[in-house]
Structure formats: structure tokens, C-alpha cells
Amino acid sequence: MKFFMEPELHLLPKDLSIYEHQVAGHGYSQRCEQNPVKTKPQLLHSHDERCIYKPVQGAPKGDREIQFYREVFNEKVATCRDPDLAELRCLLPTFRGVHIDAATGRRYLRLDDLLADFVQPSVMDLKMGAQSYEPDASERKRSVELAKYEHRARVGFLVTGLRAWRQERQSYEQLGKRHWAKVTPDRLQSDVMPPFLSSVPRGVHRRRAVRQLLNQLERLQAWFERQTLYHFYASSVLLAVESCPAALDDVSSEASSLDDSGSPEIPASPQPQLYGETNATDPSASPAAGNKDSCSSGIQECESAAGNKDSCSSGIQESDGAAGNKDPQLSAHAQRHDIDELSADEAPEAPPKVQFASSPQSQSSIDPSLNSESTSRYSNANNCGRAPIALAAMIDFTHAVPGNGCLDNNYLVGLRSLIELLRNYQFD
């Protein structure tokens, strides 16, 4: 067994279940079609570990994703001075090694469950990029990808799955690939965010959720506007919002007590400022996951169906000059400028410190401080210690390639367009 030769392979735990919050990706379509013959392995879940186990895909995609995660979570990176790499760790799920199912020989990536702090998450997966294939993709792959969504170049992303809680029906609604491939650019504003955000009760909860999503997406955008380490094709942004009314009310009552103790109130205007709900003053930065029993789950509807790495020279990518915006002082200056245009209450969060739980167990090349069995409740990548009622994180790195000193303008097209949709979201 070749895989047992690998130094960092661990046995797959036995008590895993199928991950109920998966909304897209390999193994998902067959689940929706309720195909009794399960040919593709599913995403697995450990409730106790607060982790998911993602099946490693076939060569070369699977090994490339492993290599990517190992690079990002390599022990040495913790001490290296590259701020872009350090920040990247906060934008995606923490990687905790590769495991093998001894019975089948199948390997799995162990990753933090991004939704572990949610009681009843509604989730959307958006595959980012005006182009979803690598520059050196075969003609066949290009035509397969181009056929998936005719408006991709203009829109910059394709929604691949939505699973949204419907309070009135007490069940989840699921909308899959076929549904999203029909969304035309003129229907984006009305057809993308409303079915997702309507899973959060209207009013203060929904406004907070939108502000939290925008904060996280703007931080992602700021990272993409300076980093030139990687280009990400067919990679996703995973969006999640808390849909459990009782959990949201818990957050609100904690918010009131915070406000009583002198913290600034969140404005409840009908046209809220969408920028910069800071963590320090964010009452929703308190546990949302305390009221688990009052929320149930259930699925009602399923509609899902079945070369040149130097992007500076490709049609889509644009060079930002020799070293892009790599000068941290330049980036800091640019960020400062944005902050200066906002009032103190609206100022975005300072770039977070990367925090990792300590652990007695270590795996050789993965940062040992990341290998904790029991992480903080809010240690999920994107939150970096914060409690969410909304989350935006990067996932799926089977097509992460070297950035070679160029900005990933392909991804940025989608990110900007997604942020625009949220900024223009019409609260009812």
C-alpha cells in the first residue's frame, strides 16, 4: 500500500457521518438524485472534532489540493514574515492532515468544519472567476467548463448550490446547478442574494448578517488586491448565515447587555451602513450556538442535477507591475485611505492576528499549533476567534496555481461582483 509510505497519513476515524451541510461538489449530485448506487465518496463529518473529511480527488487535482494546504499550513509559515501567507490562513478552513480509510485505501483531507458554530446554517457555494479552467486546460475541459454557464465571463462567478432554511415550512430548500445556470446578468440582483438572505429573519438580524458578510468579503478582496502568491481557478467562496431564530435572539440579548454596558449600538436604520461593523463593537460576536434544540433540520426540495501559469500574459489577467502590490507599506497605505473615508464607527476591522490553538499532538510538517483536537468554538478559519452569524470563506483548491507575481484578476472579477450584489441588497 503506497499510501502507508507517506509520513503524514493517519487512519480515518470510525465514527464519521455524512456531512449534512454540503451544498455542492463531488458526491453531492448523486445525493440529491437520491441515487441508491453511491459511486462517489461523500464529504464526512465528525461532530466531536468539529471537522469535515473531504475525499481526496483523483490525480492530479487531489494531490495538488493537499500540496496547497500543506504549503499554507506548513509550520515554517507560522514564523515566516510573509503577511499574505499568514493572512491566507484566516480566509480558509484550517487543515489538519491527511487520513486514509484502511478498508478502501481512499484518502481524506481533514479540515475544520466552517459551520461548526452555526445552529441552523443556510449555505451558498459560489465558484469564483470569470474563467473556471486553468490557462493550460485541454480544449475538452475548456468546452465543458464554458458550457456550464454562458454568463460567467460577465458575472465572474457561478452559484453551484444553495441550501436555505425556510422557517415557514420548517425545512431546507435546496437549489442546485441547473437552477443557477439559468440566472441571467439582469436577474442577478433579484435571484442570487434574496433566496439566500431571506433565510435570516428580516430586521436587525438580517442587517447584521449582511454587514458581517460584507466585512469578510471586503477583507478577502483586500487580500486579493495585494497577493500575488496564488491564482485560484474553480475555487469557491462559501457563504453561510445563521437561520435559527432562537440562536439569533440569543445573540440579540447578548447585544442588549453589551449595549447596556456602554458599547455602541448597532444602527437599525432601514438603509444601514454596510461597511465596517467592527468586531469590538459587534454584539453579534457572541455565541450563536446555544439554542440548538429549538431548531430542527429537514430537506424539502432538491433540484440539483446531475500552460501558461503566468497569468500576466493571459487575456483575463492584468499585470499590476513587476511585483504587484506586494509592498506591505503600499497596501497599508491603501487600506488607511479607505479607513480615512469612514467614520470611526464604520471603520473596518484591523487585520486580525492569526491565532492558533495549542496542541499536544503534532504532525511533522503541519504547524503543530494547528493540530488541536478541541479548538476554540470560534477558531474556524475565517472567524479567527469571532462568533459568526454569517461567514464567508474560501474553499476548494484543486486548481490553485502559482501566481508568479501577478494579481488574480480572474477571481477578483467575481469577488467584486459578489460584493456589489450584497451592497445593493434591498432590505424589505
Ligand SMILES: Nc1ncnc2c1ncn2[C@@H]1O[C@H](COP(=O)(O)OP(=O)(O)OP(=O)(O)O)[C@@H](O)[C@H]1O
Ligand atoms: N471546511 C468546510 N466546512 C464546511 N463545509 C465545507 C467545507 N469544505 C467543503 N464544504 C462543503 O462541501 C462542498 C464541496 O466542497 P468542495 O468544493 O471543496 O468539494 P469539491 O468536490 O472539490 O468540489 P468540486 O466538485 O466543485 O471541485 C461545499 O459546497 C460545502 O458545502
Ligand SMILES: O=P(O)(O)O[C@@H]1[C@H](O)[C@H](O)[C@@H](OP(=O)(O)O)[C@H](OP(=O)(O)O)[C@H]1O
Ligand atoms: O458535479 P459533477 O457532476 O460531479 O461534475 C464535476 C464538477 O463540475 C466539478 O466542479 C469539476 O471539478 P473542477 O471544478 O475541479 O474542474 C469536475 O470536473 P472533473 O471531471 O474534471 O474532475 C466535474 O466532474
